[in-house]
Amino acid sequence: MRDLTEAFVELIRRASTDLPADVEAALRKAHDSEEPGSAAERALATILENVELARSASTPICQDTGTPIFTVYHPPGTSTSELERQIRNALAIATRRTYLRPNAVDPLTGKNSGDNTGIAFPTIHFHEWEQDELRVSLQLKGGGSENVSIQYKLPYAPLKAGRDLEGVRRVVLDAVNKAQGLGCAPGVLGIAIGGDRGTSYMKAKEQLLRPLDDVNPIPELAALEARLLDEINRLGIGPMGFGGKTTVLAVKIGTAHRLPASYFVSIAYMCWADRRAHMRVRGEEITYE
Amino acid sequence: MNELTVPISEEAIRALHVGDTVSLNGVIVTARDAAHKYMIENFIEGKPPESERELYERLKELLSGSAIYHCGPVVKQEDGKWSFVAAGPTTSMREEPYQAQVIGHFGLRAVIGKGGMGPKTLEACQKYGAVYLHTIGGAASLIAQSVKEVLAVYKMELGVPEAMWVIRVENFPAVVTMDSHGKSIHAEVAEHSGERLKELLGL
Structure with missing residues (x-):
């Protein structure tokens, strides 16, 4: 099976450092609807400025890079355990490249695993479908x-x-x-x-x-x-x-x-x-x- | 815009009111959940164990007249030197059980975070002369630009987000949302929205 580790790293980088166009458009619309000079308007202006900066510098929009939630649709015959291994490896690489903050903490010892992997971390939902392509969505959900x-x-x-x-x-x-x-x-x-x-x-x-x-x-x-x-x-x-x-x-x-x-x-x-x-x-x- | 420079005087704090914007300069320390629990257990409610004595003395110097920032940053290390890549605030309310004691014990003049804090912290702000400074949650890349230098890191065994990072900030932007006169924007907004909710639900 093909190694998609670097492709997953790129997916993580994009999710962490750039906001989907529909979300950015909604924030812009919200900004324009608030009273000029209000705290609300200033907060949204700062948010939009930050989004642009994160995109151009390729740094995380938010330091809480969240729980990574992967939803995978795969063709029949795909090894999901191999995909999971590549995803976990990609998370460790993305953490080293500072696209992600080390975010997985053992609740018993308090120890941070340091690479965004752990027990039931990340979340991965696998679904088999009849199409001949692999489709992966990643959500980063902050604490x-x-x-x-x-x-x-x-x-x-x-x-x-x-x-x-x-x-x-x-x-x-x-x-x-x-x-x-x-x-x-x-x-x-x-x-x-x-x-x-x-x-x-x-x-x-x-x-x-x-x-x-x-x-x-x-x-x-x-x-x-x-x-x-x-x-x-x-x-x-x-x-x-x-x-x-x-x-x-x-x-x-x-x-x-x-x-x-x-x-x-x-x-x-x-x-x-x-x-x-x-x-x-x-x-x-x-x-x- | 109000300039605040560490060490911050009580007078400078008493002059601030909710809604004021500030620009903060100087050395501050990040601390969040694990660090607050650690400080309470080891320094405030308990006697510092021998192994923590030196850190306790260092923190007393650093925090007096300064600020704690509720932040778990994304950091990088190049040639042995740390820097902040992304450094927005975390939700402050989780520190509500601890914050008042930490303000009083260390003589903090400001607590920086997001989402606001509750009545115990507000009372401590009034009593000791401190303010709650709100930064924009999620604006991590932007805020990291105000962090000019990482001077030290303590309690790294708690993990990168929970460690105490000693940082020098320049023109760090924030808004006073809880002042030393008993006013809290958060309490006002919550009261107002609670009334609207009752209207919408016919309760």
């Missing part, structure tokens, strides 16, 4: 935003949230209010309705791979996404929690089948540094987006 991510179990009496989309709406608004600026607002919300506790969070994070300006194919979810985006931004938390018009850039909702007994709503909060990059390998050709 500040992970810490404000939250899971609710409906019904949730304190918010009068029942087992329906109105209940979902109520807990999502509460989650963003609880997060304030701590998750590096303006963030992006990946939300899952249903699943078990584990798959629910997985599904929520998967939503973060969607382009910010796509429209949910399920009309009632599309309507809820639009309504939540508007209502959340009326909370006034603003960039960095300084107050302002932009608290989130987008809201993306997906579903997973649940047990009759359980109704989870999982909210994966992603910081403004919404780092994701994609790679395709077809024959000899490797492309990035």
